[in-house]
Structures are given as structure tokens and as C-alpha cells.
Amino acid sequence: MHPVGEETKMSEKKITLNHITKVEGHAEVDIAIEDGKVKHAHVHSYEGARYFEGLIKGRKWDEVTLITSRICGICSCGHTVASIKAIEHACNITPSHQTLLLRELLTIGERIRSHASHIYFFCLPDYLGFESAIAMAKDYNQEVKDCLEIVRVGNELVKLIGGRDMHPFVPVPGGLTKVESPERFAEVLAELKAILPLVNKTIDLFASLKVPDYERKETMYLALDNHHSFPLHTGELVTNTGLRFKPEQYKEFLEEHFHKGSTAKFAAIQGKEYSTGALARVNIASDKLSPSVQEKIKEHKLEFPTTNLFMQNVAQALEILQWLERAITIIENNTFADEEQHKVNLEKGKEHRGVGVIEVPRGILFHDYTFNDEGFLVEANIITPTVQNLAEVEKDITTYLNTVLEQEPEKNKDELVLEVEKLIRAFDPCFSCSTHFLKVNWKEK
């Protein structure tokens, strides 16, 4: 069992979860309960600071991506593409149509494996009553094998474009250093097609799980919108509350601020917390999902938009199908070949700023760089999805736990902790990624 600390004073209960397992990175939660109500909930990462924005200062444009992809193992392709987009925007490079499609494939591969491993390995054991997918492997062998197969094929797609399955190096600003042969594309295409039934089964499985009956209606969602396709690499930023702004305007709308006396940075839009990720995307752009995904939604009588955060896992399952089909379509309709990389174009005596904003598995990722006229980086700002989601997680813990305490006051500490963990894992946070978190020592007043 994970280390859990508890102190009880009269009607006060303090729960400390010292190491949340089955998430990416290291994080802790402190919750204070008083008179059967949650007084506050704090989530903080104790992942050591690595100072990425500082480390890339003084680097030349062609080596920045090499470093920023290391922010996160699980979404290194996302960081690579956002980083490249920011560099290209800054250095006046226009990538070719082929390059854009291949980058799309790269992040699709990552999306497939990230969602599959998250919902099967981290979330499903919570629902089926196992401590891990590993422990589940005996009784649910087929499910674990299905997951490993989907992850493997996602990896193959990443490898096909990126050169290896993590920290891809082939995609660079201006293009790709090498494009694989049509035969290799055909092989991966066959593998992608072969997992279609498994992905459909995945949706059936996750749509059939009984999720807690819980909503937080005031939740604000943020996603990219390009008016015609399901959000990935292009578009403006939109909220379900009617806001719309360009990626390079993000600083006017989005601020990182201090939260209730803690030293952790949290992102907010015009002072309000918001949520980004699979559920946000499906909520905002459900009309842009493919016909077969729409069909699945109908078949399982799912309703979007929903503010039930536990539906995040179902949204992720739906996204796997959405992107798998898209990858198949891209490969079927295109022939790819090596082409020359597009060149940088830096004006003398000028600073060059570029913003790269894309949807990664956990939500919107911002890379914002400024280069001098020789192509050396002078300023950088990176905002990861987990930084944006964390204020929401805290709100949700409080609201959800209050619902549970009201409906089932007899629940013991372990049961409450499991509920909180389930909720945090449903969010799919990545603490390795959230470079902006500080450890917060919570104290009883």
C-alpha cells in the first residue's frame, strides 16, 4: 500500500497521500476534512525542478528540440512537435504538406499508446479492484494483452516517423531527416488496421464501466479549434464559455498565478481554472468526431458534453479510435518520400518570437520562444497540460469528496483515499511534465 498518513483530532481528519502511484512523475496530496466536509485539498508535485526554460537559453534553434523533448517521456513527441512549431514560427520556416502529415502521424502514434496505457494500466485496475494491471493479468489476461498490442502498434507508428519510440529525432525544424520506405509504411498500415477490432472493444469496455455519478457543472474547458477537424495541431484556442483567441495571444488570456497561499503555479484563464485534455476536446468538438466514433457514442448512449470528470477515460477510448482511423486514412491516401528540409530565414537586427501550440494526450501544450538574429534562444516559456489542469483537480477532489462524504459517511480512510486516487488518475496528470510545480508543505492552521 502507498504510504498514507492520517491524524485525527476531534472532528478533524487530515489525509496525506505521500506518493500517488500509477501516474507519471511524483506527486502528493494533502486533504483536510473538518466536520465531515473537505476544508481543502492540495496536490503538489515533488518532482525535482529541472529548469528547462533556463537550460535552453543560449542554444541555437537547431538544438532546442533535442532538449525540450526530454521534458517528458510519455509525451516526448508532443513536446517535439510543439517545440518545432514554435521554432518554425519564429524562424520563418514553412513546412511542406508532407511534413505536416508525418508530424500528425507521429503524435497520433503517441496519442494511441498514451491513452491505451493510461486507461488500461492506470485506471482499469481501480474499477476492477486490482492493485495494478500486472496483478490483473491473470484474471483479465486478454484485456492486458489487448492493451499491450495497441501500445505496441502505437509505438511502431511513432518509430516509423520519429526514428525511435521515445524522444524522436527524425522530425526537425523544416522537415524530417529521413522518410521511411513505402514498404515500411505499408507494414505499419497493416498493423494499424489489425488493431481496429481491439480499439472498438476498448470503447465497449470503458463505456460499460460504472462511473461515479458526479458532475461539476461550472467546469470550463479549453481546446484547439480549426473549424473543420478534430483538434490536434492547428486552430485557435476556444472555451466552452465562448472565448476564442489566437495561440500567440495566449498571454493576454492565460496567466500563471499563485493559488491560495501556496507557492505552486497554476494556470487560469481570466482568473478562472479550466480543464484541458481528452474530455475537453470531446466536449468542445464532438461534432468533429468521425462517423464511426459518433456511432459508438450512440451505441453506448453516451452524452457529450458532460462535466463528469470520470468520463475522461471514455473520451480517451473514443479518441484512440478517432486517431487510429485518421492515421489509416493518411497512410492510405499518400505516398511519402524524402524531401529537402525547408530553410531558416532570420532577419538581421530583429528578435524572432514564435509560439507553438498543439493538443497532446493530456491537453494543450504551449512552447513560446524568442531567438536573436543569429538564431540563439533568448527567452522561453513552456506551459504543460498538467499545470493547466491542477487547479481543476483540487476543485474536483473537494467537490467529489464532499459528495462521497455526504452520500456514504461511513466510508473509511482507505476507501476515501482510493476515491481520490481514482479521480486524480482519471485526470491523467503528468508530473514529470509539469516543470512549474513546487513542493508545498501544507500546515494545519
Add this chain to the structure above:
Amino acid sequence: MSEKLKVGIFGITGCMGCQLNILYQKELLQILDAIDLRAFPVGKEVNLENEEFDIIFLEGVVVNRRDLEDLQRYRKMTKKLVAIGACATDGCVPAIKNFMNNKNVERSVYKESELESMHSLDPRPIDDFVKVDHYIYGCPMDKMEFLQFMKQTLLGKEFKVAAKPICYECNLRERGCLLEQGIECMGPVTFGNCSVMCPLKNYPCVGCRGPYPDANFEAYFSMLEDKGVDKETIARHMNRFAGVKFARLIQKEKEGKGEEEKEDENSCMDLFCHVAKDRLKKGDASCWGGN
């Protein structure tokens, strides 16, 4: 059959990529069948600690005291400690900080008032503090090497990788030389056995597997300079994935030759290594407060 190997997989500060690479291994179920996985917080809720492990795989770089305490605890818990990936083996990109002005780097990300609670120290590979029994190099760690290690260990054999530079494999595979094409490749000074995946895709070696111990750095640097690569660029490229280990090795080589006296600010080696003497001393850097 004898008892299964008691294995733990842990991480300190890092990107988690190496641990995820284990989770993504298509041979995962076969591996799990063959071992007794007692702890793996990334993938399991129930994780045993404070008991005897046969092998602990550790990902991550030491950047603060919490990392150091965790590392020392893991070392005590296990018979064999295996460093997986460039963070653990060489410091990886977080260790670039050793070659920059600490304050400037930190202030690029956090305000002064926020920095107080960070307790950041100079990022170091784990063997600066504890004994490491095996290294699985690469960023991310090489999956094949991990698998080879598991197989050899399960067979009761010692896992060994012959020290050869990247160039050796490029030659075997008849991949033309990127350096000859004028591309700055770190192949000659980098530890091989990665199937040269980067050069095969027209991408130069960036040194993510750390130094090839018998590399001739002087010759490498002068070759790059002859090709017109400026010293600042060479120095910048050297410190990206294994700067700490590269700098120490070069410093040692220089000391061996008795060349320490004639330091030359303009030489590429000195430009890269100038921090080595005062900041990179193993274990006793002032910021770590002795030990």
C-alpha cells in the same frame, strides 16, 4: 527451480521515459513471469520497500536532497543497483545546469521568492553518490540493452557491453561518415552499442550514451575546428547529455599528461571543461555540502 529474482523499478527526478519504456516493452508479460516484481510505483499501487531486493533499476538524476535520500535508501535495499538511462548514468540534459550560471537558469523559470523552497543543487548522475553495479545507457535507455541485461541476468550470467565508439558500428553497417559530410557528429567520442539508430536516419550522434572511455578528445576537437566549427558550438554540444562525465574524463586525461599548467582559454577543451575543476568534482562539490 530456485526463487525468482526480487526486482524493483524506481525513479527519482526525470522524464519517466525509461520506466515507461519498460512498461511499453512488448516482452513485458514474459519478463514479469520470470521475476518477482516487488515495486514499480509507476505501474503498481502496492510497492514493497525496506526489504531485500536482488536488483533495483533506477531512473533519474539527483537534483535535490530528496532525490539523494531516495537514492541512498534504494542502494541500501538492493544487492545490485542498475542505472537506467542517461539521467542516472550521465546526468542527461538536467545536468547542463552545471555548465551555466545557476542563478540565471533558475531565474528564467521561477521568481526569487519561489526559489527558496526548491532546494535545488547541482544535478548529478547517481554514481556521484553511490556505487552502481550496471549501466544501461541512452536517452531513453536502449530497450534492447535492457532486454539483453534481463536475459543474461536470468541465465545467471554477467551482463557486459564491450566499449566501442559509435563509429565502429557505423563502419560495420557501411553507413557513410556524417563528419566527412561536414555534419557535427559525436560518434568518435560516444559509447556505442545503440545500433547507430540516429546516424542511420541522417541524424548525427548527440552523445546521449555518454563518453567512450578511450576517445581521443584532442584529435576530435581539432578535427571539428579544422572543419570550421567554432569552439562555442563544440563546447555547447559536448554538455548536452553527458557533460559531467565528458568534462571529467577530459580533465583526467589532461592531468595524466601533466598539461594542467598550460591552460589555454582559447582551446576548445578548456572552454568546455572550465567548470570541471571547481564544480564537477565527484561527490564533494561545495553545493552538496561535502560527501
